[in-house]
Amino acid sequence: MDRNQLTGLILMLVFITIYFQFFAPEPNPEQISQLNRSDSSQIIDDPQQSAIGQPSATVLxxxxxxxxxxxxxxxxxxxxxxxxxxxxxxxxxxxxxxxxxxxxxxxxxxxxxxxxxxxxxxxxxxxxxxxxxxxxxxxxxxxxxxxxxxxxxxxxxxxxxxxxxxxxxxxxxxxxxxxxxxxxxxxxxxxxxxxxxxxxxxxxxxxxxxxxxxxxxxxxxxxxxxxxxxxxxxxxxxxxxxxxxxxxxxxxxxxxxxxxxxxxxxxxxxxxxxxxxxxxxxxxxxxxxxxxxxxxxxxxxxxxxxxxxxxxxxxxxxxxxxxxxxxxxxxxxxxxxxxxVELGWSVLSWINKFAIIPIFHFLEQYISNYGVIIIIMVIILRIVLAPLTYKSHMGMAKMRVMKPELDELKAKHGDDAQKAQQEQMALYQKVGINPLSGCIPMLLQMPILFAMFYFFPNSIELRQESFLWATDLSTYDSIWDLPFDIPFYGDHVSLFTLLMTASTILYTWSNSQMTTVQGPMKSLQYIMPIMFLFFLNSYSSGLTFYYFVSNIVSFGQIALFRKFIDEDKIKKVLDENRKKNVNKKKSSFQQKLEEAMRAKDQKKKPGKK
Structure with missing residues (x-):
């Protein structure tokens, strides 16, 4: 564009602007509303008010x-x-x-x-x-x-x-x-x-x-x-x-x-x-x-x-x-x-990105049935986590061996729970038991279980893929559509969720026979599976199927570990540790724990009459 064209264009714009601002008549509101769609640069509330409008019915x-x-x-x-x-x-x-x-x-x-x-x-x-x-x-x-x-x-x-x-x-x-x-x-x-x-x-x-x-x-x-x-x-x-x-x-x-x-x-x-x-x-x-x-x-x-x-x-x-x-x-x-893609927060996202997804895609190259892929993923992850699971079961076995002595301490000190706990900590140190040894390995496995909670519902690979009675592994597997809605449950019954809940309760019961947990805590551990029955009923059937298979494989692991864990040998090792640690000083952790207990006890004493 040369200088003359530019000058002419600017003058034309000036005249048009002056005309529109001072001399142009007001347009008919009805015509403007029909011809001028709502300004879509503004955020809209109703899609019917978007730029996808209806053509004008007025003929001009x-x-x-x-x-x-x-x-x-x-x-x-x-x-x-x-x-x-x-x-x-x-x-x-x-x-x-x-x-x-x-x-x-x-x-x-x-x-x-x-x-x-x-x-x-x-x-x-x-x-x-x-x-x-x-x-x-x-x-x-x-x-x-x-x-x-x-x-x-x-x-x-x-x-x-x-x-x-x-x-x-x-x-x-x-x-x-x-x-x-x-x-x-x-x-x-x-x-x-x-x-x-x-x-x-x-x-x-x-x-x-x-x-x-x-x-x-x-x-x-x-x-x-x-x-x-x-x-x-x-x-x-x-x-x-x-x-x-x-x-x-x-x-x-x-x-x-x-x-x-x-x-x-x-x-x-x-x-x-x-x-x-x-x-x-x-x-x-x-x-x-x-x-x-x-x-x-x-x-x-x-x-x-x-x-x-x-x-x-x-x-x-x-x-x-x-x-x-x-x-x-x-x-x-x-x-x-x-x-x-929703893969979870922080650690869960890393687990999905660098562990779960690579394994899943590797199996996907050779296996077309996604139900079979889920089963194989369970087995692979259980093998990888086997050392932690074994350590957890070993910790629980040690606690079972010590259960008679722990019961004696509770009976000896009666209602003085703090004194009984101090004695228990002293006993653990003597025999060389870490009371958290059975819990820590289980806690380390929790991030993987939670990572699956994000992976399966958001895995597009499972979308519209069927397995057994589930027609779509990315959503719930309804075997019975209810004529009404149950609060917090839904209007359908998912079979994989039922199987997962039943196997979780059975697995919890089996574990409780091997632990020293007593009192209300023994009953509370059954609440979580019941909560999952309601919470996961409308979740991905691929997820509930994974948890169900995981429980089944866990039963096999428990049976296998029981064959390898000899409680008589464990007792001998603990007795030898007791002899070695007779004169062993209390650990700093135990000392701080006992000090905290004594301080708590002292606060209670002035209040007694």
């Missing part, structure tokens, strides 16, 4: 339509009318449709997956989602998604190796333009996008916004569980990953004041996301559940500010991800993008 004359378009779009009004054309591109993993109206993604179908009805899995469609790029122009926001883009030349689709390149261009009368260039690789779930502007700097303000509203389609059998695992997740450039509350029944929203590298709409097993090469400067995100809507899980929205300088310098490059929450795939999409 061409001159009236042109005038309203000029008022609404300014210099962009030349692209306000056109014919929408859909371009569909398919690769190995997905079928993606683009619309020339707005030059945006119109629909995404994932080829390797089905929804809970067995129909093709539609992750995104124009009835439930809309993307927008807004620019400031003549003191208003212009939504480029309402304008019609055209292809370059005879076709807007070209090939670069196995990558398909799709271009949409919006050209203004004075030659200014905006071009969207999409790249779709021959395989995978990512779509690249580059925005190239030409000559827009004089006619737009310094606010460019990307907005995305989506009513997440219902894809899973368990509607409630799907809602509780759907949310907006985002990563700041400092590495902090955060999310809106997924289980909240109220509207959730957050203002992002820090630079943000990616924002995702995460569902239980699938994610739609945008990753920016140059971070968004700030933005807003929100989520809202419309409980009357049975076709979608949750309404989510983002409104992110693009760096203006990057937009003008044509450095606005993005990457969209439309695909499964598979850790092996997500970890290569962007930094910390694998956080879209």
């Amino acid at each position: 004359s061409d001159s009236a339509r042109t005038r309203l378009s000029e008022m609404k779009f300014g210099l962009f009004s030349s692209a306000a009318d056109g014919e929408e054309k859909i371009t569909t591109i398919e690769n190995e993993k997905m079928i993606v449709s683009f619309s020339s109206k707005g030059g945006v993604v119109n629909k995404v179908i994932l080829k390797d997956f089905k929804d809970f009805r067995g129909a093709p899995l539609v992750l995104v469609d124009d009835a439930h989602a809309a993307q927008h790029i807004y620019v400031d122009h003549l003191s208003r926001k212009v939504d480029l998604s309402e304008l019609y883009f055209t292809g370059r030349g005879r076709s807007n689709v070209t090939k670069a190796g196995d990558t398909t390149v799709l271009e949409y261009r919006l050209t203004l009368p004075e030659g200014q333009s905006v071009t969207y260039k999409y790249t779709i690789p021959g395989d995978g779930y990512e779509i690249g996008m580059t925005v190239v502007q030409n000559g827009l700097e004089p006619i737009i303000g310094q606010q460019v916004t990307f907005a995305w509203n989506q009513r997440a389609n219902r894809l899973e059998k368990d509607f409630k569980d799907a809602r509780n695992r759907t949310t907006v997740k985002y990563r700041f450039t400092d590495g902090d990953v955060d999310e809106l509350s997924a289980t909240s029944t109220e509207k959730e929203e957050e203002t992002l004041d820090l630079a943000t590298s990616w924002v995702s709409f995460r569902q239980k097993f699938f994610t739609s996301a945008i990753i920016s090469a140059t971070p968004f400067t700030n933005g807003q995100v929100s989520s809202y559940t419309n409980f009357e809507d049975t076709t979608s899980v949750k309404n989510m929205a983002m409104s992110m500010t693009l760096p203006y300088a990057d937009f003008i310098d044509n450095n606005s490059t993005f990457k969209f991800y439309y695909g499964p929450n598979n850790y092996a795939i997500l970890k290569d999409v962007a930094p910390d993008f694998s956080e879209n």
Whole structure:
């Protein structure tokens, strides 16, 4: 653009601005409400109020339509009318449709997956989602998604190796333009996008916004569980990953004041996301559940500010991800993008990432039946943990051997529990027993059990995979749908949960025969299995099946350990330790424990009359 053209353009903008501000008549409110959709750059409460609106029923004359378009779009009004054309591109993993109206993604179908009805899995469609790029122009926001883009030349689709390149261009009368260039690789779930502007700097303000509203389609059998695992997740450039509350029944929203590298709409097993090469400067995100809507899980929205300088310098490059929450795939999409898979907090996440998932994927290469894979995983982990389990059983065996002497101490000191405990600690030191030796190995195994609690319900590999009577190992295995809902239990009966509970109670009883636990604690240990019966009834059947098999294998281990543990030999060793430690000084731990007991006893004495 030369100097004369630029001067003429600026003067024209000045005259148009003065006209609109001082001389233009007020538009008819009814026409404006029909033609002007609600500003999608704002966080919305109701998806019916999103940019996915209904066409106007009022028929306007061409001159009236042109005038309203000029008022609404300014210099962009030349692209306000056109014919929408859909371009569909398919690769190995997905079928993606683009619309020339707005030059945006119109629909995404994932080829390797089905929804809970067995129909093709539609992750995104124009009835439930809309993307927008807004620019400031003549003191208003212009939504480029309402304008019609055209292809370059005879076709807007070209090939670069196995990558398909799709271009949409919006050209203004004075030659200014905006071009969207999409790249779709021959395989995978990512779509690249580059925005190239030409000559827009004089006619737009310094606010460019990307907005995305989506009513997440219902894809899973368990509607409630799907809602509780759907949310907006985002990563700041400092590495902090955060999310809106997924289980909240109220509207959730957050203002992002820090630079943000990616924002995702995460569902239980699938994610739609945008990753920016140059971070968004700030933005807003929100989520809202419309409980009357049975076709979608949750309404989510983002409104992110693009760096203006990057937009003008044509450095606005993005990457969209439309695909499964598979850790092996997500970890290569962007930094910390694998956080879209729920693997637990801190230690639990590490166990899943570096132990459970590698074992699972290794077995997956050779075994197609996921029930068999779960059984083999139980056996492998039990073998790895066998030394700890053996040490725990050895500790319990030592306590059983000492039980007669411990009972004597309790009888000797009667109601003086503190004195009896001091004597017990002295006895433990003499015979060389650590009273925690039976508990510590069990506690060390707990993180693995809890890691499984996150792994199985969120493992997309188990989705819609059947085993025995379970038709889908990623959700509950109902053998009886109840005509009513039981509080804290549900409206169905899961057989694997029943088997897990029964085997856990039996395993607890078997262990109690080998321990010295007495009194209320002996009864309390049965409460946890009963609680799990209610808590896990609606959980992944893969998880409850794992726990059930783990209990069965544990019975085998107990039987095996009993053959190797000779309590007569243990007693001889303890007696020898007693002789060696006759004159042994008390350990610092025992001394501090006794001092604490004496101090506690002294506090009680003044109160006695």
